[in-house]
């Protein structure tokens with residue numbers, strides 16, 4: 001069983017094979033192969049192309065389709081949590097779910113709580129992997145290959161999920177040149193282009209001679225901040241990019257996920273009849289790509305991906321040569337318990353705070369002790385208490401270099417450092433207010449972070465995929 005939540009849930013080989021299958025299907029009659037299967041198509045946000053093409057693709061394969069298009073008339077309007085709606089559709093017989101939702105991470109959450117495959121048809125500003133698949137199919141169809149592509153993304157690169165997914169997908173291909181054309185307020189969030197060599201420009205006409213494809217986008221008005229400030233900014237930025245036949249002096253292909261916005265049209269309708277206009281064909285390709293994807297998932301020919309299971313941190317031992325002597329050298333001599341050494345000066349209180357130690361607890365705390373290695377260090381000790389693995393993981397989150405000494409009968413029994421587990425559950429709170437886990441959204445999705453890198457520490461919210469550095473970590477109140 002395979003869910004497609006992010007484009008990174010597929011390998012380059014799988015993407016290429018899906019493109020071949022979709023291009024084949026474009027020439028074939030539909031097969032009606034999956035007559036006993038049911039698709040739940042739940043679109044919490046407006047959609048024409050993604051929803052219709054997903055549902056028609058399902059019908060071409062013989063599936064029955066149930067669901068809703070917009071929340072009007074459903075119990076979502078009565079305030080039903082996402083999890084309840086999802087479980088109901090599962091109970092009513094869905095074998096596969098297509099979900100579009102305004103919250104980032106909603107589709108990943110759905111995949112976590114249901115044991116049927118989930119296709120992300122857009123989660124807030126985060127991602128839209130099936131759009132990327134049909135985009136890559138169109139590029140292959142028009143240019144013969146994706147490697148060596150030169151592409152400019154134009155417009156709303158901040159809130160546009162289609163460009164986020166496509167840029168991410170293009171990382172799997174070779175020698176890609178990317179131009180980003182956007183005003184300052186709509187720049188692409190750094191984490192999507194981290195480590196990539198991209199070019200920036202604010203002017204459409206400057207990039208056209210340098211690229212094979214112009215990927216135009218709609219300004220996502222609905223995701224701007226509410227109120228006059230958002231209104232004012234929208235007024236300003238929505239006038240910036242307006243492509244006309246006069247711009248198209250080269251063979252550059254024009255793509256757009258659509259819809260375009262008629263009040264400030266970003267591609268003039270006169271462009272439609274030019275050979276440069278690929279966007280109508282691009283939208284049509286969505287039908288065959290979604291058919292290919294549904295068929296691969298339902299036939300089980302996409303092997304299940306490895307899911308990282310939450311685990312405790314691992315312990316990295318440091319040598320205990322003579323436990324008794326080592327114990328005597330420690331600033332505090334405990335008979336039994338845990339002594340945490342080599343905490344950066346002044347940070348001992350963070351350790352106490354992550355462990356929820358209050359003034360009533362028994363602990364020892366020394367600050368700014370001279371240390372050869374650090375200049376100054378803090379030390380925290382807990383007499384008669386050996387910290388649990390969960391507690392040690394918390395310490396590693398705030399002070400990864402600290403040395404943990406477990407003392408038994410006045411001897412250092414064990415000494416070492418804690419290496420964070422790959423998946424961290426509950427400890428860290430996602431600060432993105434549009435994340436499905438954010439308490440203000442009342443979806444009760446658990447907090448879950450993946451450790452992307454240990455040094456420097458970078459975590460990524462498992463749901464909305466936004467990274468945080470050690471300085472940005474907000475520990476959850478447990």
Ligand code: NCD
Nearest residue numbers: 049050122162218257258259
């Ligand atoms: C896009 C979307 O919903 O993200 N549309 C689509 O799926 N083809 C782009 C948009 O709404 O601007």
